[in-house]
Amino acid sequence: MSLPLKIWHPFTNAVLDPSPIFVERAEGAWLYTREGREILDAVSSWWVNLHGHANPRIAAAIAEQARKMEHVILAGFTHEPAERLASGLRKWLRPELTHLFFSDDGSTAVEVALKLAVQYFSNLGRPAKKEIVALEHGYHGDTAGAMSVSDDSPFTDPFRAMRYAVYRVPTPYLYRRPEGMTEAAYIEQCVGALAELLEEKSESIACLILEPLLQAAGGMIVYPAEYLRKARELCTRHDVVLIADEVLTGFGRTGKMFACDLAGVLPDMICLSKGITGGFLPMGVTVCTDRVEAAFRSEDRMHTFYHGHSYTGNALACAAANASLQIFEDEPVFDRIAAIAKINAERLAQFKDFAVVGETRQIGTMGAIELRAEDAGYLSAMRPKLYRFFLEHGVLLRPLGNVVYVLPPYVISADELHRVYDVMEEAVQTLF
Numbered sequence: 415m416s417l418p419l420k421i422w423h424p425f426t427n428a429v430l431d432p433s434p435i436f437v438e439r440a441e442g443a444w445l446y447t448r449e450g451r452e453i454l455d456a457v458s459s460w461w462v463n464l465h466g467h468a469n470p471r472i473a474a475a476i477a478e479q480a481r482k483m484e485h486v487i488l489a490g491f492t493h494e495p496a497e498r499l500a501s502g503l504r505k506w507l508r509p510e511l512t513h514l515f516f517s518d519d520g521s522t523a524v525e526v527a528l529k530l531a532v533q534y535f536s537n538l539g540r541p542a543k544k545e546i547v548a549l550e551h552g553y554h555g556d557t558a559g560a561m562s563v564s565d566d567s568p569f570t571d572p573f574r575a576m577r578y579a580v581y582r583v584p585t586p587y588l589y590r591r592p593e594g595m596t597e598a599a600y601i602e603q604c605v606g607a608l609a610e611l612l613e614e615k616s617e618s619i620a621c622l623i624l625e626p627l628l629q630a631a632g633g634m635i636v637y638p639a640e641y642l643r644k645a646r647e648l649c650t651r652h653d654v655v656l657i658a659d660e661v662l663t664g665f666g667r668t669g670k671m672f673a674c675d676l677a678g679v680l681p682d683m684i685c686l687s688k689g690i691t692g693g694f695l696p697m698g699v700t701v702c703t704d705r706v707e708a709a710f711r712s713e714d715r716m717h718t719f720y721h722g723h724s725y726t727g728n729a730l731a732c733a734a735a736n737a738s739l740q741i742f743e744d745e746p747v748f749d750r751i752a753a754i755a756k757i758n759a760e761r762l763a764q765f766k767d768f769a770v771v772g773e774t775r776q777i778g779t780m781g782a783i784e785l786r787a788e789d790a791g792y793l794s795a796m797r798p799k800l801y802r803f804f805l806e807h808g809v810l811l812r813p814l815g816n817v818v819y820v821l822p823p824y825v826i827s828a829d830e831l832h833r834v835y836d837v838m839e840e841a842v843q844t845l846f
């Protein structure tokens with residue numbers, strides 16, 4: 415008898431990391447393993463789950479759709495779940511964002527945005543405007559283009575030759591600002607760096623891509639809305655397309671439906687994924703303004719956006735997304751979000767007294783502590799110790815190196831969230 419294939423797990427070192435845990439079933443914020451363990455999912459399974467695992471409303475919507483039609487090619491065709499999602503999202507997005515392009519996940523939503531920005535200028539007869547600006551500490555995904563705009567990291571290191579060049583500007587990562595500099599001066603310095611670049615290269619720069627207000631995989635870095643607003647102004651002044659990568663921040667994570675709303679900023683394009691289907695099925699969307707789409711509305715076939723993935727606009731994923739949006743309409747989701755945010759604030763305040771805690775950061779449902787480390791960064795030796803400790807204590811938390819963060823499904827109860835923080839506190843007290 416032949417052996418089964420071995421699953422190659424993502425972001426996992428087969429020698430150094432613990433063996434995968436076999437999950438048999440999941441419900442609410444809980445994962446139930448084959449061995450009978452119960453694990454609290456405090457990271458929403460890579461930030462995708464909003465309304466709880468195995469949410470019955472989303473599960474039923476997918477089942478119902480599967481009996482009717484699972485999938486149909488979206489080139490030349492459309493269908494009710496996709497059209498319904500387009501009108502459902504209409505209610506939440508700024509009216510200026512008018513056209514939606516489907517893709518498969520966060521990385522492809524980003525790829526679409528970048529390609530749209532470059533072709534936008536090409537269609538307008540300005541092909542020289544093709545370069546891209548991105549932020550330090552940014553992360554936008556693992557495909558080649560998304561990896562190019564992401565900052566250098568252990569994730570991208572072996573692929574230096576594959577990544578195209580981008581201009582990279584500093585993020586106002588206040589905790590790491592130069593010693594002796596005030597926060598205000600540092601924000602100004604970061605804005606100044608962007609202003610100078612756009613001023614000098616406005617003829618060649620097509621777009622700026624950023625994660626609004628929260629740089630997630632880069633270390634849960636929360637930066638001031640003022641920077642985002644100034645970046646918007648500068649993009650407008652220099653005719654640069656602003657791409658907001660809300661793959662993580664979308665769907666309530668930061669307290670508002672979208673982080674850009676929190677800052678009062680209108681991007682030219684917004685990338686959504688992760689929570690869009692409530693965490694049930696993969697889907698990406700890129701939504702752009704009428705101005706961007708108008709450059710593609712042409713009798714010249716060369717102005718067409720020749721891009722599309724096989725599962726574009728998948729009907730089951732659309733059904734899941736529609737059910738998730740319906741939950742936002744029918745259930746007190748923003749009350750749940752506010753309750754999480756309140757506990758985050760209360761519990762994070764208690765970490766400030768630990769010597770090993772350098773900074774605590776919060777935005778909405780995301781609460782983080784950055785630990786002081788000689789080897790700060792994703793490969794910090796703190797990470798495996800913390801990860802194991804949390805799992806031994808029945809909590810799934812995946813520190814980003816020396817940054818420990820909580821990003822739970824919105825259905826987590828107050829008791830469950832306190833339990834997560836209790837375990838975090840015990841870890842900080844006993845491990846370092």
Ligand SMILES: Cc1ncc(COP(=O)(O)O)c(C=O)c1O
Nearest residue numbers: 519520521553554555630661662
């Ligand atoms: C801000 C941001 N953009 C893009 C991505 C990539 O999404 P995906 O993993 O679905 O390709 C991520 C994933 O963590 C993300 O956080």
